[in-house]
Amino acid sequence: MPYRLILSIAALAAALLAAPAQAGIGAQVTNFTLANGLEVVVIPDHRAPVVTHMVWYKVGSADETPGKSGLAHFLEHLMFKGTAKNPLGRFSQVVATIGGQENAFTAADYTGYFQRVPRDELKQMMEFEADRMTGLVLTDDVVRPELNVVLEEHNMRVGNNPAARLGEQMDAALYLNHPYGRPVIGWRQEIEQLDREGALEFYRRFYTPNNAILVIAGDVTPEEARTLAQETFGQVPRVAEVKPRIRPQEPVQEAARTVTLADARVTQPSLSRYYLVPSSTSARPGESEALDVLAHILGRGENSRLYQVLVIGKGLAINAGASYDGIAVDHTRLSVYATPKPEVSLPQLEQAIDAVLADVVENGVTAEELERSKNRMIADAIYANDNQRALAQWYGAALATGASVEQVRTWPDRIRPVSAQAVQDAARRWLDKRHSVTGYLVKDTHAQEKRS
Amino acid sequence: MPYRLILSIAALAAALLAAPAQAGIGAQVTNFTLANGLEVVVIPDHRAPVVTHMVWYKVGSADETPGKSGLAHFLEHLMFKGTAKNPLGRFSQVVATIGGQENAFTAADYTGYFQRVPRDELKQMMEFEADRMTGLVLTDDVVRPELNVVLEEHNMRVGNNPAARLGEQMDAALYLNHPYGRPVIGWRQEIEQLDREGALEFYRRFYTPNNAILVIAGDVTPEEARTLAQETFGQVPRVAEVKPRIRPQEPVQEAARTVTLADARVTQPSLSRYYLVPSSTSARPGESEALDVLAHILGRGENSRLYQVLVIGKGLAINAGASYDGIAVDHTRLSVYATPKPEVSLPQLEQAIDAVLADVVENGVTAEELERSKNRMIADAIYANDNQRALAQWYGAALATGASVEQVRTWPDRIRPVSAQAVQDAARRWLDKRHSVTGYLVKDTHAQEKRS
Numbered sequence: 001m002p003y004r005l006i007l008s009i010a011a012l013a014a015a016l017l018a019a020p021a022q023a024g025i026g027a028q029v030t031n032f033t034l035a036n037g038l039e040v041v042v043i044p045d046h047r048a049p050v051v052t053h054m055v056w057y058k059v060g061s062a063d064e065t066p067g068k069s070g071l072a073h074f075l076e077h078l079m080f081k082g083t084a085k086n087p088l089g090r091f092s093q094v095v096a097t098i099g100g101q102e103n104a105f106t107a108a109d110y111t112g113y114f115q116r117v118p119r120d121e122l123k124q125m126m127e128f129e130a131d132r133m134t135g136l137v138l139t140d141d142v143v144r145p146e147l148n149v150v151l152e153e154h155n156m157r158v159g160n161n162p163a164a165r166l167g168e169q170m171d172a173a174l175y176l177n178h179p180y181g182r183p184v185i186g187w188r189q190e191i192e193q194l195d196r197e198g199a200l201e202f203y204r205r206f207y208t209p210n211n212a213i214l215v216i217a218g219d220v221t222p223e224e225a226r227t228l229a230q231e232t233f234g235q236v237p238r239v240a241e242v243k244p245r246i247r248p249q250e251p252v253q254e255a256a257r258t259v260t261l262a263d264a265r266v267t268q269p270s271l272s273r274y275y276l277v278p279s280s281t282s283a284r285p286g287e288s289e290a291l292d293v294l295a296h297i298l299g300r301g302e303n304s305r306l307y308q309v310l311v312i313g314k315g316l317a318i319n320a321g322a323s324y325d326g327i328a329v330d331h332t333r334l335s336v337y338a339t340p341k342p343e344v345s346l347p348q349l350e351q352a353i354d355a356v357l358a359d360v361v362e363n364g365v366t367a368e369e370l371e372r373s374k375n376r377m378i379a380d381a382i383y384a385n386d387n388q389r390a391l392a393q394w395y396g397a398a399l400a401t402g403a404s405v406e407q408v409r410t411w412p413d414r415i416r417p418v419s420a421q422a423v424q425d426a427a428r429r430w431l432d433k434r435h436s437v438t439g440y441l442v443k444d445t446h447a448q449e450k451r452s
Numbered sequence: 453m454p455y456r457l458i459l460s461i462a463a464l465a466a467a468l469l470a471a472p473a474q475a476g477i478g479a480q481v482t483n484f485t486l487a488n489g490l491e492v493v494v495i496p497d498h499r500a501p502v503v504t505h506m507v508w509y510k511v512g513s514a515d516e517t518p519g520k521s522g523l524a525h526f527l528e529h530l531m532f533k534g535t536a537k538n539p540l541g542r543f544s545q546v547v548a549t550i551g552g553q554e555n556a557f558t559a560a561d562y563t564g565y566f567q568r569v570p571r572d573e574l575k576q577m578m579e580f581e582a583d584r585m586t587g588l589v590l591t592d593d594v595v596r597p598e599l600n601v602v603l604e605e606h607n608m609r610v611g612n613n614p615a616a617r618l619g620e621q622m623d624a625a626l627y628l629n630h631p632y633g634r635p636v637i638g639w640r641q642e643i644e645q646l647d648r649e650g651a652l653e654f655y656r657r658f659y660t661p662n663n664a665i666l667v668i669a670g671d672v673t674p675e676e677a678r679t680l681a682q683e684t685f686g687q688v689p690r691v692a693e694v695k696p697r698i699r700p701q702e703p704v705q706e707a708a709r710t711v712t713l714a715d716a717r718v719t720q721p722s723l724s725r726y727y728l729v730p731s732s733t734s735a736r737p738g739e740s741e742a743l744d745v746l747a748h749i750l751g752r753g754e755n756s757r758l759y760q761v762l763v764i765g766k767g768l769a770i771n772a773g774a775s776y777d778g779i780a781v782d783h784t785r786l787s788v789y790a791t792p793k794p795e796v797s798l799p800q801l802e803q804a805i806d807a808v809l810a811d812v813v814e815n816g817v818t819a820e821e822l823e824r825s826k827n828r829m830i831a832d833a834i835y836a837n838d839n840q841r842a843l844a845q846w847y848g849a850a851l852a853t854g855a856s857v858e859q860v861r862t863w864p865d866r867i868r869p870v871s872a873q874a875v876q877d878a879a880r881r882w883l884d885k886r887h888s889v890t891g892y893l894v895k896d897t898h899a900q901e902k903r904s
Contacts, residue, residue, distance in 0.1 A: 066518055066631075067700035169707040172628035176621065177639055179518070187629055187703035248519035251639035254713060255621040255891075261707040439707075 025381055025412065026391055030222040031405045034229060036238045037210025041395050041405060042225040043217035045388050051218030052388050053125045054114040055133070056396040058213070059206035061186070062108040062179040062247055062329070070186015071202050073106040074150055074194050078203075079113065080104075081142045083135035088142065091128045100125075108180050109245075109329050110400035116389065119219040126214075126232035133207055133236050136200075143196040151192065154185055162263035163270070163441055170439040173257045174274045177248045178330060208240040209233060213399045217392040245329055250276060253435035262444035269442050271346050271353070272337035276435040279328035281402040286418070288326055290426035293418045295324035295334055296373040297365050298356070303372065306338065309356050316344045316352050327397045334430065346440050357431050364424035378412045478843055482674040483857045486681060488690045489662025493847050493857060494677040495669035497840050503670030504840050505577045506566040507585070508848040510665070511658035513638070514560040514631040514699055514781070522638020523654050525558040526602055526646050530655075531565065532556075533594045535587035540594065543580045552577075560632050561697075561781050562852035568841065571671040578684035581666075585659055585688050588652075595648040603644065606637055614715035615722070615893055622891040625709045626726045629700045630782060660692040661685060665851045669844040697781055702728060705887035714896035721894050723798050723805070724789035728887040731780035733854040738870070740778055742878035745870045747776035747786055748825040749817050750808070755824065758790065761808050768796045768804050779849045786882065798892050809883050816876035830864045 031041045061072045082088035095102045100117035115125045158164045168183045175181030185191070214233060216225050253276060280288040299306045299322025310317040320338035336357070340349045384390045398408045483493045513524045534540035547554045552569035567577045610616045620635045627633030637643070666685060668677050705728060732740040751758045751774025762769040772790035788809070792801045836842045850860045 066629075067698070069629075069700075165706060168703075169628065169705075169709075173625050173709055176624035177518075177521075177634065182629065187700075189701060189703060246519070248521075248639075249641060251620075251641060253621070254617060255711045257621075257625055257712075258710040259707045260709075 025409050026385060026395065027409065029395065029405055029409060032226065034209065034234050036234065036236060037208075038229070038233050038236070039213045039399065040225065040229050040233075041213065041215045041399065042220065042222045043215070043388070043391055043395065044219075044221060045217055045391075046219050049119045049219050050116060050388075051119050051122045051125075051216060051220055052114060052116045052392045053122060053129070054112055054215040054217075054392050054396050055129045056110050056112045056213040056215065056400045057207060058109070058211050058242070058245070058400050059111055059202075060107050060109045061182065061184040063206065063245065064179070064182075064202075066179075067190060068194065068198060068202075069182045070150070070184075070191040071194055071198060072111055073185055074147070074191070075199050075202055076104050076106045076111050076113075077146050077150055078138055078143065078199055079132055079136060081136065081138055081146070083131050083137055085131050085135060086128060091132070094124065094128070106184055107397075108184055110397065112396060112400075114389075114392075122216070122218075122220060123228050123232065126228055129214075130232040130236050133209065133212065133233070134239050136203055136207075138196050138200055140196055143199065147191070147194060150185075150194075151188070154188055154191060158183070158185060159188075160265075162261055162266050165263075166259065166261040166272075166439050166441050169259050169261065170272070170274055170437050173259050173437045174276055174333065176251060176253065178250050179247055180328075180330065180332070205240055206242065208238055208242065209236050210238050211240070211242045213396060215392045215396045215399075217388045247330060250331060256433040257437040258440065259437060260440045260442065262442045264444045266441055266443040268339060269346060269440070270337065270339045271349055271438065271440055272335060273353070273436055273438045275334045275336075275430055275432070276331055277324070277334045277430045279330060279332040279401070280326045280398075280407075281328065282330050282332075286414070286422060287426060289414045289418050290422040291334060291430065292324050292326055292377065293370070293373055293415065294360070294365075294423050294426050295322045296377055297369050297423065298322040298360065299336060300373070300376075303369075305356050305360065305369075306336065306353065310338055310349070310352055314352055316341060316349055320353075327401050327403075329401045346442070350438065357427070360424070360427045361431055364427075365420050367420060370418075370420050370423065374415055374418060377415055381412055381415075478837060478847065478861055481847065481857055481861060484678065486661065486686050488686065488688060489660075490681070490685050490688070491665045491851065492677065492681050492685075493665065493667045493851065494672065494674045495667070495840070495843055495847065496671075496673060497669055497843075498671050501571045501671045502568060502840075503571050503574045503577075503668060503672055504566060504568045504844045505574060505581070506564055506667040506669075506844050506848050507581045508562050508564045508665040508667065508852045509659060510561070510663050510694070510697070510852050511563055511654075512559050512561045513634065513636040515658065515697065516631070516634075516654075518631075519642060520646065520650060520654075521634045522602070522636075522643040523646055523650060524563055525637055526599070526643070527651050527654055528556050528558045528563050528565075529598050529602055530590055530595065530651050531584055531588060533588065533590055533598070535583050535589055537583050537587060538580060543584070546576065546580070558636055559849075560636055562849065564848060564852075566841075566844070574668070574670075574672060575680050575684065578666075578680055582684040582688050585661065585664065585685070586691050588655055588659075590648050590652055592648055595651065599643070599646060602637075602646075603640070606640055606643060610635070610637060611640075612717075614713055614718050617715075618711065618713040618724075618891050618893050621711050621713065622724070622726055622889050625711050625889045626728055626785065628703060628705065630702050631699055632780075632782065632784070657692055658694065660690055660694065661688045662690050663692070663694045665848060667844045667848045667851075669840045699782060702783060708885040709889040710892065711889060712892045712894065714894045716896045718893055718895040720791060721798060721892070722789065722791045723801055723890065723892055724787060725805070725888055725890045727786045727788075727882055727884070728783050729776070729786045729882045731782060731784040731853070732778045732850075732859075733780065734782050734784075738866070738874060739878060741866045741870050742874040743776050743786060743882065744778055744829065745822070745825055745867065746812070746817075746875050746878050747774045748829055749821050749875065750774040750812065751788060752825070752828075755821075757808050757812065757821075758788065758805065762790055762801070762804055766804055768793060768801055772805075779853050779855075781853045798894070802890065809879070812876070812879045813883055816879075817872050819872060822870075822872050822875065826867055826870060829867055833864055833867075 026043050029043050033039050064071045095115055098121050100115050102115045104113045172181045277291055278287055306320040310320040317338045322336045324334045325332045478495050481495050485491050516523045550573050552567050554567045556565045624633045729743055730739050758772040762772040769790045774788045776786045777784045790801055
């Protein structure tokens, strides 16, 4: 189950390939709140008799107690262990029997569960999800083996993946104080200590209708959705009150950092840089949109600055780009990355990247690239209307990190006015090496000693 | 009041200049525990009619709740604000009137208060300290101005001190998960939010006789000390039960880090490297002693490897050294540092440092330097017997971080058998760049933009 999912708005929308539909992002979206505090978002889409059903909890790895990293993700796994009413395996069996899809994901700020099923099965999915919102039953019999599954997932995703390990160590170096510095999957020595009691305590603290968002996209009307929600989730008691998500914030960062990971298994060296920047929730008005446009101009696709200069112009890199992880509660990352050609050294590549960034800081962006990028971003977002799951995902992630339905819907209206000056201002203010970490992934050519 | 005090055993002992006294470290030390849980250590020293009176609490910045950094240190300041019995100012006034000295200090693992007074005033000091152990009275009138004092201290010690700022950012990069990564004085934006309620909550949780150590050094017998302790501290109720100090530990560190701080006020560039290593409490048997000897051989004084090679031999540096912060609950730092001559670049200096370290890793240390270092370390420690305050400090810090009186007393007996092989093994295992951070302090020659 995917566990790392701080979303880039542009990247999310751009992953979609369908034709444009109506204007605006989810123009027909409606939302309401049940008496128990559950927020419901309905995104009608009647092109096919299917629905995407998602439950998002406003809890993720950044909400864990220090020393218990990995708990949010472990609980996500345990949520499949059954309830008194629906024992282990039944929910997934039903999804499979009706030809549905299901998945779950954990990120720093949220945990989500989804099914995509024929429309007539929607109510059944809602019953299952409502049941496990507060009815989870955990015994050591199921918890212990699942911990091994998670540890195996850690091996696969992190232990055996030098780039992922570098990413973890870069996050830890980027965040001096904020819990985004710890991996969503957890630090291995802490995952190993997770247990049933800790998981249940976390579950009882955060899994309650007033800390969740239900997103239904597909062949359903708002009225039907409301009735079904009332009949299912509406019966779930509000079992906990949840405090505001006030996490330790970053101090003023004043020292550029580097992290070097050398591993014999690296076949392709690479360079990446993370800048600490505001998210759509933590930014001042307009700032997040300017950062989004900036990242797009710098590094989205083959027309971007980095690609044009590093790959096409100077022939130093085989790939280069940038992205902005805007959907987050607190300050987040703007990433820049490049993969050198075989004969090019990382310092040489870094110098060229720095020149591209310095050029934007000093001279700004052109009217042409500004227009092209904004048009592409807005078009991508509008295409998102055609992808039921992507649209549901966007609303869910945005709402789970503090945005409103209205803010998602009107996102194009906030991108359109972004000026060249605003982009340059964002570059000048935020592409500051003092709040960055640069990561070098290199092939280790020495035999490394084993550490015990 | 000093706030950063992770102690180096060798550095502590070596600061002393007196002649050797009896063998062993505090051979006549006695200790006992009162019924309320207060541990008492008595270090007789009858050369002059004075006593050093110290109360150590087993709480420091590493025990703070994330987001409340600086609270242990702030409370240290607030402990001077008076009680119902002894209003604001009286305690310090009495100390001044009798010609005594007083101070207080906060570190990652402990907070301490001390007075040095004529022996006849000891009981009065004990009454004052016993009174404020649980009797502190705080009003907003005194708390708010003191917060400004602490913020001013932060300005002075950190804000206006580029080397200190680099040290903070290096600690944050060295510790990926452990609370030693945050500054003892706190992150400024969190200090600003500290308040009376938070300070009182912290006080009630950690200031209780069963979480404290009383150290009395000077012109007092164990019997007198016991009677006095019983009459004063013995009357303090055990007001809280304190949990074991289990902090989030470090994951496997696998990526070398660097931190660069550029500031216009830097007049002398420098380079330092922190390695994450076991402390005397977290190490396996013998490992901490080997690290202590290693640091001594590498960088204590003008006969050390680093000094001999960098300053004398190659003429690259005006100073160079190393130290080991062994007295700590959890894994700690072994630091290496050097200051280049004007024409020498930091990369050039780093290469020379790396060569010195690699030589010890590959070829070990000589019998001559091993003997010289151990003899010097033990002699320094024995000289400590002559410095009342240093000896009290050593016992207090060691006991506050999990050592026993016996462990301190027999420290020379554990240093003597350290072999050349053990030193080389320690170097090979722990001088591993993958668990290190290298800091560069450089003069900023560009006008820096102000960040808001």
